[in-house]
Amino acid sequence: MLEQFKKDVDTGLSASPKYLSSKYFYDDIGSQIFQEIMAMPEYYLTDSEFEILSLQAKQIAEKVNFKKPFNIIELGAGDGYKTIKLLKNFKELGLEFTYIPVDISKKAIDILSEKVTKEIPEIKLKSHVGDYFNLLNNLPNNIPSLVLFLGSNIGNFKKEDAQSFLNLVQSHLNPNDKLLIGFDLQKNPIIIKNAYDDLHGITKAFNMNLLHRINKELGADFRLDKFDFYCHYNPISGEVKSYLVSLKKQDVHITSLNKTFSFDFNELIWTELSKKYSFNQIEELSMNTGFKLDYNFLDCKHYFTDSLWSK
DSSP: OHHHHHHHHHHHHHSSSEEOOGGGGOSHHHHHHHHHHHHSTTOHHHHHHHHHHHHOHHHHHHHHOOOSOEEEEEETOTTOHHHHHHHHHHHHTTOOEEEEEEESOHHHHHHHHHHHHHHOTTOEEOOEESOHHHHHHTOOTTSOEEEEEOTTGGGGSOHHHHHHHHHHHHHHSOTTOEEEEEEEBOOOHHHHHHHHSOTTSHHHHHHHHHHHHHHHHHOBOOOGGGEEEEEEEETTTTEEEEEEEESSSEEEEEGGGTEEEEEOTTOEEEEEEEEOBOHHHHHHHHHHTTOEEEEEEEOTTSSEEEEEEEO
């Protein structure tokens, strides 16, 4: 894991323009800061999806329409906050299922597994640490699966990468399986800007922690006071892009790479993409990746959708 981190940092900071992968936001400190982001009143995404999974579980079950016991496979399960509510509701509806959360982090899976079994003692749980596709490739084809890819995780992919990822998911599913995938919807640009460029400075801290992590784990000498945070939403493309900004012409040495990287005054490091989708774009993406869009479940404000797709 550390070797891959080194490689990705080297590649990103050697590129022009420079970038760092958002997947490295989530060390222990970063994960804690993200919990603070989710608690902000401006950050509507968590509450919007929680509303859908809380109030529309019956409708989701009816549209999924599995007539026998099934698997619920969650890709990148995280803390399970929203999913636990859906699982509880499914249990109350009398559905028989096995919950299979998948994550590359053993620590994340251990915490989630403990939380799920505490909240739903009777649940059938088969946690999996490792690659999504290794798990999907080894599922028995006599048990249908509802695959969850929640949050707005698909929004962190470039268009071609989103299509490649979903093509891979589709190719690993059995004919009767379903995919429930979360999309943040295009809306008033001010609402989106306030969610990603908050006045509290929490999103800035989340991004700056990436430099702190490189300092700590790779032996770099980034001076965090010499960088700032910038975020921009383009309502035409639907893309939120986040950057770190070098406040001076400076060099940064990374000991584990034995390399020095030069930054110009006001040079940007791209850290994150968060794509907001229209309904037409969601349907187009489903068609282009071999899926059929069955239904879009919406929160009351129509800020977010969990979209149900079949193969």
